Amino acid sequence: MLSKPLGSSKLLYLFKMSVHDTIGNFITVIRNAGLAGKESCTYPHSKLRAGIAKILMDRGFVSDCGEVDNEKGFKTLEIKLKYVSGKHAIKGISRVSTPGRYRIAVTGISLKSLEV
Secondary structure (H helix, E strand, O other), rough: OOEEEOOOOOOOEEOOOOOOHHHHHHHHHHHHHOOOOEEEHHHHHHHHHHOOOOOOOOOOOOOOOOOOOOOOOOOOEEEEEEOOOOOEOOOOOOOOOOOOOOOOOOOOOOOOOOOO
C-alpha cells in the first residue's frame, strides 16, 4: 500500500505494512511495555481488544484499562500496567491460536490471579 511521498521527490514513497495478526501485536505491545518498565501503553481500540484488556484487568494482570481519544480523535485503549515488587505482573504472555494455524481448542484452562 502506497502512502504519501517522502521529501520533495515524488518518486520516493513510504510503504505501509499491513497488520494481519492484530491480537498478537496487541499482546506484544503489552509485553514490551512491561519489560521496558512503562506505566501504561496504548493501542487502537476494537471491541475484541477491549474485551481481552478487561479480562486481563479482572484477573489481576493489569491495573486498569479504558478508552481514550488520541490527538487525532480516534479511540484507543489505554492499559495501566501492574507491577508486583517492582516486577511486571505478567511473567509470560503469548498467543496460542494464530491466523496461520488451525484453530487450537483448549478446554479446562485454569488461569490463576496474582496473590498480592
